Amino acid sequence: MTDFLHSGPAQITAQLGVQDASGRSRLRAGESLHRPRSSAQLVIVGNSRSSQNDIFSWHSVATRRDVPGLGMPSDRFGFGTILERQSTTRITRRRAMGAMTPDNIMQLGMGFWASKAMLSAVELGVFTELAAGPANLPALQARLKLHPRSARDFLDTLVALKLLEREDDHYRNASDTDLFLDKAKPSYVGGILEMANARLYGFWGSLTEALRTGELQNEGKHSEDFFAAIYAEPERLRGFLNAMSGISAGAAQAIAAKFDWSKYTTFADVGAAQGMVPVVVTRTHPHLKAIGFDLPAVQPIFEEFVAQQGLADRIRFQAGSFFDDPMPNADVIVMGHILHDWDLSEKKMLLKKAFAALPKGGAVIAYDAVIDDERRENAFGLLMSLNMLIETPGGFDYTGADCQAWMHDAGFVSTHVEPLLGPDSMVIGFKPE
Numbered sequence: 001m002t003d004f005l006h007s008g009p010a011q012i013t014a015q016l017g018v019q020d021a022s023g024r025s026r027l028r029a030g031e032s033l034h035r036p037r038s039s040a041q042l043v044i045v046g047n048s049r050s051s052q053n054d055i056f057s058w059h060s061v062a063t064r065r066d067v068p069g070l071g072m073p074s075d076r077f078g079f080g081t082i083l084e085r086q087s088t089t090r091i092t093r094r095r096a097m098g099a100m101t102p103d104n105i106m107q108l109g110m111g112f113w114a115s116k117a118m119l120s121a122v123e124l125g126v127f128t129e130l131a132a133g134p135a136n137l138p139a140l141q142a143r144l145k146l147h148p149r150s151a152r153d154f155l156d157t158l159v160a161l162k163l164l165e166r167e168d169d170h171y172r173n174a175s176d177t178d179l180f181l182d183k184a185k186p187s188y189v190g191g192i193l194e195m196a197n198a199r200l201y202g203f204w205g206s207l208t209e210a211l212r213t214g215e216l217q218n219e220g221k222h223s224e225d226f227f228a229a230i231y232a233e234p235e236r237l238r239g240f241l242n243a244m245s246g247i248s249a250g251a252a253q254a255i256a257a258k259f260d261w262s263k264y265t266t267f268a269d270v271g272a273a274q275g276m277v278p279v280v281v282t283r284t285h286p287h288l289k290a291i292g293f294d295l296p297a298v299q300p301i302f303e304e305f306v307a308q309q310g311l312a313d314r315i316r317f318q319a320g321s322f323f324d325d326p327m328p329n330a331d332v333i334v335m336g337h338i339l340h341d342w343d344l345s346e347k348k349m350l351l352k353k354a355f356a357a358l359p360k361g362g363a364v365i366a367y368d369a370v371i372d373d374e375r376r377e378n379a380f381g382l383l384m385s386l387n388m389l390i391e392t393p394g395g396f397d398y399t400g401a402d403c404q405a406w407m408h409d410a411g412f413v414s415t416h417v418e419p420l421l422g423p424d425s426m427v428i429g430f431k432p433e
């Protein structure tokens with residue numbers, strides 16, 4: 001109640017209803033209270049939103065004698081005064097999802113419009129095209145092969161979404177889209193968006209079916225092996241591995257910076273995909289050598305990427321399956337976006353295999369969009385878990401506490417969670433000396 005009173009009338013938006021004791025409405029929202037038409041007690045009910053974004057549902061009993069003292073226009077109403085004066089006032093408080101308008105609901109519900117506009121822009125290469133320099137509407141329309149009916153609305157939508165800027169009829173990239181969505185730059189992170197556009201966007205259309213059946217909804221819907229289904233087409237394999245580089249690039253830099261690599265000389269990235277983590281970590285720490293462990297189909301794409309980065313002398317590929325083979329021996333084992341792919345028994349098995357492959361004092365690092373222990377803040381992590389519902393037979397994302405418990409079961413000690421970038425965190429555990 002104190003917060004509410006201190007928030008002051010000017011910061012309160014109120015929906016006002018006034019009833020007499022019989023429950024009949026005497027005043028409607030927008031009317032002021034200094035002209036009550038009845039001498040009966042007034043029961044005033046309403047909702048107010050404070051500057052702290054709390055919604056207060058209030059219910060106040062006022063006598064006629066009190067009401068004239070409050071006379072002021074309802075948009076500047078002194079509800080705090082009512083609450084101070086009336087001992088019979090009841091107030092309940094709940095955390096607001098947003099303002100008392102449907103705006104937030106609509107923005108979330110229709111969010112796929114903006115999402116798909118951006119994904120199509122990445123697909124069409126809008127940001128790569130504009131990285132060469134600003135262009136006007138006719139030039140962009142021709143270069144991007146857009147229909148005259150759609151071009152202006154599409155490009156201006158991207159301006160309104162702050163992905164592009166427009167000046168004197170010329171469009172250009174916003175500074176962040178120029179850095180991260182131009183395919184020609186090494187900082188490009190759009191691989192994951194290309195995959196989202198080509199695959200996930202459609203599969204998420206079957207979310208309700210997944211929620212009802214608990215079954216995956218992707219290419220593997222009618223196949224036993226999810227990765228075999230994804231990797232069956234070379235183009236899809238390359239797209240998936242490239243997407244993994246986009247999603248793990250930021251995490252790789254944070255892992256390179258935040259983990260103490262000085263005590264170790266080797267590490268293995270298990271389920272390495274294209275090898276973004278070995279590339280970034282070995283580049284940052286020249287004393288390290290790395291192994292990328294993944295399915296045999298991944299080898300040529302991994303080796304091509306590592307060679308492009310000039311690190312082939314310090315990073316090698318080891319083909320295998322972590323279900324059938326032991327993990328490579330190394331001082332540190334990294335598993336990025338691996339544990340969330342698998343069900344609980346598989347997660348535990350993977351941690352046990354990591355423990356077996358490490359020397360005494362070695363470390364395991366598992367990183368994912370680790371969900372907060374209360375399971376109420378990391379919306380991306382929770383949505384990622386729904387993505388795993390759509391993508392895998394039994395995968396799910398997990399909290400830091402969950403993962404630490406599985407690590408302890410496997411024999412690890414001194415476990416802790418370290419935030420990386422955005423929604424990602426790494427969970428670290430050590431094999432006892």
Ligand SMILES: C[S@@+](CC[C@H](N)C(=O)[O-])C[C@H]1O[C@@H](n2cnc3c(N)ncnc32)[C@H](O)[C@@H]1O
Binds near residue numbers: 323341
């Ligand atoms: C979701 S991706 C994560 C890639 C990378 N660690 C990252 O964070 O970007 C999962 C990786 O696990 C690999 N993988 C799947 N099944 C595997 C298996 N049985 N043995 C080894 N690697 C496997 C996939 O090929 C893929 O590269």
